[in-house]
């Protein structure tokens with residue numbers, strides 16, 4: 001049986017990642033499963049959720065970084081099994097968010113290379129779609145923006161910049177940038193559908209790893 005494909009939707013906060021991930025899932029039906037990182041339902045995920053939503057719950061930047069990575073590792077073998085069973089796995093955020101949000105904090109010693117290290121060896125997606133918008137100022141208007149720890153315009157601007165450095169650091173020919181500014185949900189979906197369908201129809205053997 002052909003293995004399933006690993007499709008990653010990445011990007012800044014509130015660029016429509018979750019909406020499009022759901023649309024891909026509906027388009028693929030029961031051939032696919034959708035997983036979201038952080039997965040807030042595990043014990044590690046509960047800690048991450050607390051960190052993101054409770055400004056009184058402090059952790060060193062290194063510790064929360066490692067928890068986000070640990071959260072990916074705890075699902076790695078499940079993702080592997082799903083792919084081997086022929087299911088396509090759609091991920092809503094993954095390694096690139098992990099590296100970019102932490103490195104954007106600009107903590108001495110916590111550079112991109114340090115941040116990437118604990119994720120080395122995780123399954124690498126067959127396709128990564130990076131959702132980007134022209135500037136972060138429109139974020140202010142998105143419903144609910146500002147409720148969680150990293151939802152601050154200044155920080156988002158740094159994350160945007162850091163993502164492009166992360167992409168320089170981690171090479172990947174199977175990555176595409178999707179500019180979502182001024183595009184409706186349907187327009188974005190029309191743009192990405194041929195991209196993920198092409199990957200799904202490929203006959204790939206074996207896996208690649210970060």
Ligand code: TMP
Pocket residue numbers: 013037038052068069093094097098099101102150151
């Ligand atoms: P979410 O809004 O997609 O649920 O993600 C929650 C926040 O966590 C978001 O601001 C991005 C951030 N994040 C990290 O800092 N590191 C990670 O590894 C992941 C997956 C997300």
Ligand code: MG
Pocket residue numbers: 013014148
């Ligand atoms: Mg969010």
